Amino acid sequence: MREIVRERLITAAARQFAEAGIEQARIDDISTDAGFAKGTVYNYFASKEELFGAVVEEAAQRAVSRFAGVDPGGGDVRARLVALAQADVSVLRDNESFTKVLVREAMSFRPTTYPVIELHLAPFVLQIAGILTDAVTAGQVRDDLPPPQMALMFVGILSLLYVQHWGSNGDWPALDDIPELAVTAFFDGAATRRKEGES
Amino acid sequence: MREIVRERLITAAARQFAEAGIEQARIDDISTDAGFAKGTVYNYFASKEELFGAVVEEAAQRAVSRFAGVDPGGGDVRARLVALAQADVSVLRDNESFTKVLVREAMSFRPTTYPVIELHLAPFVLQIAGILTDAVTAGQVRDDLPPPQMALMFVGILSLLYVQHWGSNGDWPALDDIPELAVTAFFDGAATRRKEGES
Amino acid sequence: MREIVRERLITAAARQFAEAGIEQARIDDISTDAGFAKGTVYNYFASKEELFGAVVEEAAQRAVSRFAGVDPGGGDVRARLVALAQADVSVLRDNESFTKVLVREAMSFRPTTYPVIELHLAPFVLQIAGILTDAVTAGQVRDDLPPPQMALMFVGILSLLYVQHWGSNGDWPALDDIPELAVTAFFDGAATRRKEGES
Amino acid sequence: MREIVRERLITAAARQFAEAGIEQARIDDISTDAGFAKGTVYNYFASKEELFGAVVEEAAQRAVSRFAGVDPGGGDVRARLVALAQADVSVLRDNESFTKVLVREAMSFRPTTYPVIELHLAPFVLQIAGILTDAVTAGQVRDDLPPPQMALMFVGILSLLYVQHWGSNGDWPALDDIPELAVTAFFDGAATRRKEGES
DNA sequence: AATGAATGAGTCTTCATTCAT
DNA sequence: GATGAATGAAGACTCATTCAT
Numbered sequence: 001m002r003e004i005v006r007e008r009l010i011t012a013a014a015r016q017f018a019e020a021g022i023e024q025a026r027i028d029d030i031s032t033d034a035g036f037a038k039g040t041v042y043n044y045f046a047s048k049e050e051l052f053g054a055v056v057e058e059a060a061q062r063a064v065s066r067f068a069g070v071d072p073g074g075g076d077v078r079a080r081l082v083a084l085a086q087a088d089v090s091v092l093r094d095n096e097s098f099t100k101v102l103v104r105e106a107m108s109f110r111p112t113t114y115p116v117i118e119l120h121l122a123p124f125v126l127q128i129a130g131i132l133t134d135a136v137t138a139g140q141v142r143d144d145l146p147p148p149q150m151a152l153m154f155v156g157i158l159s160l161l162y163v164q165h166w167g168s169n170g171d172w173p174a175l176d177d178i179p180e181l182a183v184t185a186f187f188d189g190a191a192t193r194r195k196e197g198e199s
Numbered sequence: 200m201r202e203i204v205r206e207r208l209i210t211a212a213a214r215q216f217a218e219a220g221i222e223q224a225r226i227d228d229i230s231t232d233a234g235f236a237k238g239t240v241y242n243y244f245a246s247k248e249e250l251f252g253a254v255v256e257e258a259a260q261r262a263v264s265r266f267a268g269v270d271p272g273g274g275d276v277r278a279r280l281v282a283l284a285q286a287d288v289s290v291l292r293d294n295e296s297f298t299k300v301l302v303r304e305a306m307s308f309r310p311t312t313y314p315v316i317e318l319h320l321a322p323f324v325l326q327i328a329g330i331l332t333d334a335v336t337a338g339q340v341r342d343d344l345p346p347p348q349m350a351l352m353f354v355g356i357l358s359l360l361y362v363q364h365w366g367s368n369g370d371w372p373a374l375d376d377i378p379e380l381a382v383t384a385f386f387d388g389a390a391t392r393r394k395e396g397e398s
Numbered sequence: 399m400r401e402i403v404r405e406r407l408i409t410a411a412a413r414q415f416a417e418a419g420i421e422q423a424r425i426d427d428i429s430t431d432a433g434f435a436k437g438t439v440y441n442y443f444a445s446k447e448e449l450f451g452a453v454v455e456e457a458a459q460r461a462v463s464r465f466a467g468v469d470p471g472g473g474d475v476r477a478r479l480v481a482l483a484q485a486d487v488s489v490l491r492d493n494e495s496f497t498k499v500l501v502r503e504a505m506s507f508r509p510t511t512y513p514v515i516e517l518h519l520a521p522f523v524l525q526i527a528g529i530l531t532d533a534v535t536a537g538q539v540r541d542d543l544p545p546p547q548m549a550l551m552f553v554g555i556l557s558l559l560y561v562q563h564w565g566s567n568g569d570w571p572a573l574d575d576i577p578e579l580a581v582t583a584f585f586d587g588a589a590t591r592r593k594e595g596e597s
Numbered sequence: 598m599r600e601i602v603r604e605r606l607i608t609a610a611a612r613q614f615a616e617a618g619i620e621q622a623r624i625d626d627i628s629t630d631a632g633f634a635k636g637t638v639y640n641y642f643a644s645k646e647e648l649f650g651a652v653v654e655e656a657a658q659r660a661v662s663r664f665a666g667v668d669p670g671g672g673d674v675r676a677r678l679v680a681l682a683q684a685d686v687s688v689l690r691d692n693e694s695f696t697k698v699l700v701r702e703a704m705s706f707r708p709t710t711y712p713v714i715e716l717h718l719a720p721f722v723l724q725i726a727g728i729l730t731d732a733v734t735a736g737q738v739r740d741d742l743p744p745p746q747m748a749l750m751f752v753g754i755l756s757l758l759y760v761q762h763w764g765s766n767g768d769w770p771a772l773d774d775i776p777e778l779a780v781t782a783f784f785d786g787a788a789t790r791r792k793e794g795e796s
Numbered sequence: 797a798a799t800g801a802a803t804g805a806g807t808c809t810t811c812a813t814t815c816a817t
Numbered sequence: 818g819a820t821g822a823a824t825g826a827a828g829a830c831t832c833a834t835t836c837a838t
Binding site for chain 1: 341359
């Protein structure tokens with residue numbers, strides 16, 4: 001019961017925070033949006049700051065939760081990364097507000113939220129780093145950059161495409177194109193190339 | 200005279216906005232930081248919002264100004280992009296606050312500032328798009344993605360590295376490494392490769 | 399409940415506005431005067447301006463409300479006008495602040511308030527105009543001036559006497575004398591006269 | 598020299614005070630309107646309040662100055678009053694701002710300005726009272742009201758018509774009609790009448 | 797004497813937070 | 818547990834006034 005109300009508040013908060021930013025969002029609107037009166041928020045969260053923390057935490061958890069079991073494994077890095085990116089985009093579709101909050105906060109490196117985000121995103125990044133390590137071993141990925149940092153870059157590029165998607169009002173890139181695009185940008189780069197093994 | 204004071208105010212504002220964000224920054228502090236009493240800001244800017252606009256504008260202009268004459272031209276895309284990225288980093292060194300504000304705002308896609316940023320960054324993006332078009336013609340760059348969007352990606356990757364630099368408190372990547380890193384990430388990608396023409 | 403507080407705030411506001419004028423009156427004082435903390439006003443009115451509007455509106459309504467049923471009708475204009483003026487004075491006794499605000503504003507022809515006053519005073523003026531029209535028909539009142547404008551004059555003269563009452567600190571005219579005085583001034587004028595029908 | 602600048606400032610101040618009221622009028626605008634920079638006002642007046650006082654004083658003086666020699670004398674009160682009212686209206690034409698300030702202040706019974714106005718208007722009121730006293734003696738004016746108070750009423754009615762003129766944007770009454778109208782209202786009243794001496 | 801940049805006291809207004817019901 | 822009225826700290830903004838030039 002208590003948990004359900006809490007959830008409703010967090011979801012409403014995510015919406016408001018995504019639309020207005022943390023400063024501009026008003027507790028009143030959040031409560032109303034969730035179907036309660038102003039004061040109710042304070043029966044569940046000690047402060048606006050704490051509510052925001054809960055939103056970020058939930059956002060990070062949601063983002064991570066769906067990756068479990070998504071990785072097809074196997075030898076093809078590209079395919080594995082695309083699968084992850086697709087999972088991420090599908091999460092985004094159901095949680096656009098949460099993701100917006102997450103990305104905006106990540107890019108704002110606010111001392112209070114950055115560590116939270118890092119902490120919760122760690123599993124995701126590690127999973128990617130794992131895939132990359134496999135791929136380095138298999139000779140599919142360059143070995144002159146540490147996998148964890150390449151993983152960060154991959155997550156970053158994904159976020160970047162989200163930002164451009166939102167910034168262009170959905171004009172470009174379309175959500176559907178993002179997974180492939182992200183992997184292409186991350187993996188292949190802009191240069192013309194002859195794939196390994198091509199004659 | 201008037202211009203100098205204005206400049207001082209904008210610089211102080213950039214500092215405060217970079218540190219605290221637009222909402223948290225207090226007009227009082229900005230004026231004090233610039234060495235004036237609180238009312239002085241309002242002799243130069245009609246409102247906090249306008250001051251912020253001036254900071255963004257200045258940030259965008261500074262970012263662009265240094266690219267003039269930086270492009271070495273010639274046939275090597277990589278070298279040209281590295282030169283531009285180096286110029287950008289050197290601008291950043293002198294204007295860290297401005298760039299922070301710029302990047303944070305760009306990533307927050309706020310309706311009021313996003314267009315301003317787009318407008319002022321356009322020349323920079325176009326310059327890169329030009330280089331990429333040359334490179335496409337020369338067969339150095341893939342022709343399946345439109346140059347303007349690749350240019351956006353390049354700028355995005357650069358910004359991403361700044362964010363990671365700031366987010367890690369300068370840990371990784373170091374400023375000095377960013378130009379090379381950005382070009383590598385953008386141009387080469389993560390895949391192992393044999394450069395065009397290698398046997 | 400909510401209505402009571404609103405009323406208390408309006409009453410306090412009327413006091414402060416009457417004493418200090420709209421510019422000089424401070425929201426703080428109004429709230430305190432009403433027995434609340436300063437912020438409370440804003441739970442009921444969006445701005446000082448709106449609160450002022452509410453005061454003017456209430457003032458006009460109070461002024462009008464008591465005229466209902468006051469007019470004795472019958473053939474004697476003088477008596478009917480005196481009855482109305484007496485009602486007006488009795489309203490004034492209970493609402494001195496409101497009336498002061500009303501009169502001051504009416505005489506200041508401020509674009510924002512003048513229409514409000516006109517609108518709300520219209521019924522009163524119309525009632526008087528009606529009485530005068532009757533009287534014109536009955537041959538008691540001159541027919542060379544339009545009744546609505548004569549009605550305005552009557553209201554004006556009444557207000558004028560209030561102003562002189564306040565301006566002289568109650569010295570002259572006394573409130574009790576005002577109804578008779580107003581009707582005399584308006585109806586009879588200063589000239590010596592022989593009433594119609596006197597030999 | 599000094600006197601001329603002072604005069605220009607007072608005239609500009611009158612304009613601004615008339616348009617915006619004493620609180621809303623800004624020193625800056627007054628100075629600019631007079632053709633000077635902001636600071637100049639303070640070389641002539643110690644404060645805004647003092648400047649306002651000077652405007653009121655000047656307004657009162659201008660209002661009075663033109664009555665000298667205007668009174669045609671003779672036996673007809675009506676004619677003498679009309680002459681005075683005409684003089685007043687003609688003064689008003691050249692000094693609309695000053696008169697507006699004066700009337701508004703008179704109706705606002707502000708402790709600081711009311712005495713000033715009374716003081717300066719006294720000669721005018723006395724002159725009218727004199728005429729009325731003559732008329733009482735001649736049996737043309739009722740003897741049951743003290744002439745000074747009747748004089749006040751006359752001035753009041755005149756002001757009232759100005760207010761209605763301004764409040765209706767010049768619609769009614771027209772300036773030209775005011776002298777006759779004022780005397781009619783004051784002298785004859787609204788009642789049908791047979792003038793003294795009519796058969 | 798004129799200027800206009802700088803000052804800072806004074807207010808309105810917002811809104812997170814408290815708490816009695 | 819929900820409510821929403823009351824609170825009051827905080828901060829943007831105005832503008833009369835000062836004063837160095």
